[in-house]
Amino acid sequence: MKIATWNINGVRARIDVLVAWLKESQPDIVCLQEIKTVDEGFPRLEIEALGYHVETHGQKGFNGVAILSKIRPDEINRGLPGDDADDQSRFIEGVFSVNGGAIRVCSLYLPNGNPIGTEKFLYKLSWMDRLSAFAESRLALEEPLILAGDYNVIAEPHDCWDVKVWQNDALFQPQTRQAFRRLENLGFTDAVRATTDAAPLYTFWDYQAGCWQKNFGIRIDHLMLSPEATDRLVSTDIEKHVRAWEKPSDHVPVAARFNFAV
DNA sequence: ATGTCTCCACGTTGGAGA
Secondary structure: OEEEEEEOOOOOOOHHHHHHHHHHHOOOEEEEEOOOOOHHHOOHHHHHOOOOEEEEEOOOOOOOEEEEEOOOOOEEEEOOOOOOOOOOOOEEEEEEEEOOEEEEEEEEEOOOOOOOOOHHHHHHHHHHHHHHHHHHHHHOOOOOEEEEEEOOOOOOHHHEOOHHHHOOOHHHOHHHHHHHHHHHHHOOEEHHHHHOOOOOOOOEEOOHHHHHHHOOEEOOEEEEEOHHHHOOEEEEEEOHHHHHOOOOOOEOOEEEEEOOOO
């Protein structure tokens, strides 16, 4: 089973690229971020025509996440628990049946948090606290759980092209990296790092200043796996070639294969 | 340093967010 995450940067503007990629990559489950549309605006017919179920948690103009799946979800939960006043659409969870058991797949769009020293950075850190609490509660189920998405976290220095450029950015602050490590300390595994020692590896290249051409990228799109999911992990791919397509997202898909049987 | 995208709105251009 192939599970992928991709920050699509506007699904309405990117529908042709998304359809082309789905046909080529053939993922079983896709976590999308930054769909930038309300649920009614999602181009679901084009996706359903390829045999995918579509579950969205949209928002007008910004944010928005979705889960596309070849198999029908048994359950969908929208929104990250822990703050009823949070009205930003950044989290959706799907539960699927495989081998008679359940797997949980979450599509998350972690707040950017810039600039540091503002409410936006505090919101990022509190959102990460809520994510850790959610992850810890789900661990008790002892099920395969995949927390996939745009974390807006540069976890290690070799995950960016120049630490000097990022040292004052919310994505690389000590508090940000510490909060990310809390997930690892709970028992979650970074799927890409579990399957390769290669560095640098990037998943995002800014549209500006020729960053793609110069390979000035950062690795911020992650699949974090519970122990039960890590046990089933086979391989990962950062589908970098998609960044060179016409009208690309600034992020590329990141995929992991598991030996779950449907 | 701020070169590019996407989306929205008292829309045909500018601001916000990334």
